[in-house]
Amino acid sequence: MRIVLINTEINRAFASINYETHKNIDEQYQFIKQTVLANETFTDDEKTEAIRRINKTYDHNKIFHNIGTKRICEICNCECLATLYCEYCIRNYLEKKFPNWTSGNNDIDNLIKKCQMETRRPDVVIEWIPYNNLQDIEYLTKGGFSEIYTAIWNNGKYQKWDSEEQHLKRFGGQKVILKRLEHVENANQRWFKEVCNLKLF
Ligand SMILES: [Zn+2]
Known part of the structure; x- marks a missing residue:
């Protein structure tokens, strides 16, 4: 799997965010995901790995800045920010x-x-x-x-x-x-x- 290429593509997507169009963290996340998935040279495994990395960064940023969409956890019923946990x-x-x-x-x-x-x-x-x-x-x-x-x-x-x-x-x-x-x-x-x-x- 081409990890370096995946990281480069994710960084490129981050760098090309237009903060006037994608105002909040959720919109920026969707933009990055779509930009990376649009790379047709990626295999399915590489796309899955790219999404995993994007989701992890998204969670870190949400939790760190305490912003973004919350969800109700189906286990404890609390309003949590993270998506992977x-x-x-x-x-x-x-x-x-x-x-x-x-x-x-x-x-x-x-x-x-x-x-x-x-x-x-x-x-x-x-x-x-x-x-x-x-x-x-x-x-x-x-x-x-x-x-x-x-x-x-x-x-x-x-x-x-x-x-x-x-x-x-x-x-x-x-x-x-x-x-x-x-x-x-x-x-x-x-x-x-x-x-x-x-x-x-
Ligand atoms: Zn919970």
């Missing part, structure tokens, strides 16, 4: 898992729970990772006041919402960066600030 179903799923994990620190647990209840994308979920879920931990450098390590996160992060099974899916191990917190008992406030300032998009 329902952000409320993801939050409900994460909430049901609250009893299954703990960092051992109530403040940290509550912050992670709060972040999870504001989840907007299946591939951007704040989680507690138990130490035994990390392997190949290696010292990398010293950054600011902390030591930085690399490691492999055995299960890897959530990547995708499975609408049929109604659960978040992981796709296996991935490399991660670890930051060692000195004097954890005093670091809570600073750590909280850092997490809260994280821009997830």
